[in-house]
Amino acid sequence: MNNLVCISDCHLGYRHRFKTQRLRHYLNAFNDAVAKALKCEPDVILFAGDLVHHARPDPVTMRRIIKTLVQLAEKTQVVLCIGNHEIEGHLSTTYTPIYTDLHKNIHVLTSENPMVNIKLIGREVNFYGFEYTRNSRIAEKKLLELSRTIKSGFNILCLHQAVEKYLSPHEISIKALREVSGKYNLILLGHVHKPQPIKEVFDITPAYYVGSTERISFNEAENQNGILLFRNLDPAKPEFIKVNSASMKAVKENLGKKTPEEINQWIEKIIGENLNFDLLQIDLNASIDGDFLNIRHDWAEQYPKFTILDVNINPLSEENAFKMEKITASEETIREYFQKTGLKNPELEETCVELYQKYGN
Ligand SMILES: [Mn+2]
Known part of the structure; x- marks a missing residue:
């Protein structure tokens, strides 16, 4: 069996909303992903970018990553893509390639070093890719040039990029991706945090967004967090393995016309129904029959068990319910x-x- 496990977008070191507990969430999800990856008895683990949230991670995060990568490299091959969060904006520098100095089994895909060859039992696997490239024209050009160099073997394209229709703005058009897809046996992407197949190229080559291990915003409340396992390198049938991430819920409702007291009760009720979540966001549209300041604003202090409790009331002005008076x-x-x-x-x-x-x- 030649098993490949993919992990992406761990965003370690992110102090989401300045909460220290969130730092632990990213670390816990990462640890869980790594433990579950090892259980799959992988020959290769691919990190598809944004392992860290900040291009210059804090020392605690850096140490955890170094320790984990070395531990993994003792057991399996490790290939890494470089995500946008790992590149320093104005200088375009990144720490990620330094990881290759830690262990001979750690490899990083860059423009200078865009191919990693790994010899498995009875099979040669080639990983192709380069660091996140923000400029669309340059990204597509790099992809085209890289794809001209493809050798024989089992070829995997690994990128941390936005593909058209999956994120806006995008760097790689569907047309460009389709043009090169035939060169590869499998395409694996990071950057879009929802795990999903890229259906627009699937008729040529199986392609996937791996997804993230821990959500970084309430917009991702509906996303699952997990890792992808390709058993015996079968590109068409990956197994999605769920990772334990912080539980998140986003509630959006239109209330119509309500008094501040009614709105307070409404919020209280929603919170009461969702006490088991770590992260809760309540977005209410209401035309307020009364004084906006009578709506309570200290929910997070009232319910300190939530790591993040975010309550937003958006006053609708159509009925003059919220009029600014001088x-x-x-x-x-x-x-x-x-x-x-x-x-x-x-x-x-x-x-x-x-x-x-x-x-x-
Ligand atoms: Mn990213």
Whole structure:
């Protein structure tokens, strides 16, 4: 059996919404992905880019990656793509190729080194690819030139790029990808976080977005997190293996006309129904029958068990429910603000009033 496991977009070191707990989530998902990959008894593990979130990762993240890569390389071959998050914007530099110095079984695909040959039992596998390339014209040109060099064997194209229709803006058009697809036995892509086949080229060559191990925004709430296993290098039938990631839910509702009290109750109810999630976002459109400031805003403090609890009320202005009226600032309006927002900080309140009295005119 020649088994290939693909892991992508781990985004290690991302302190999502400045939450330290989120750092742990990315690490836990990565550790789980690696453990599950090893269980598959892989001959090769491919990381399809964005292993880290920042081009210059923090030392704790860097150390974890180095340790893990070396551990993996003791057991299997490791191939890495370079994602956009791993490239320093203005200088276009990246740490990723340094990983090749850690172990002879660690390989990184770059423009300078766009092919990795791995000899498996009874089979030669060639991985082709280059670092994330933002300019579409250059990316397609590189892809075309690379594809002219293809040798015999089992050839896998590995890129961290946006393909047309899968992300906007894209760097690789469907036309360009179709043009080269026939050269490869399998195409594996990172960058789009939803795991899915690239159906537009599937009639030529099986192609997939691997997906991510941990979500980086509420837009990804519906995505599954996992890794792809190609048993015996069968390109058409990968196994999707779920990875334990933080649970996320995004609720979007249109409430119509509601009083602030009704909106507060509505939010309370939604939160109550979703207490088991780590990350919850509530987006409500409402035309507010009353004072916007009477809608509670301290939900995250009320429910500290959520790693992220994000409540957004978008006032609809069509019924004049939310009208901006011109209020002249005064000592009273400042005190009213503190009272209505429930901001219990008498010291700050007095300071604001004092400053107003001093500079307000
Ligand atoms: Mn990316």
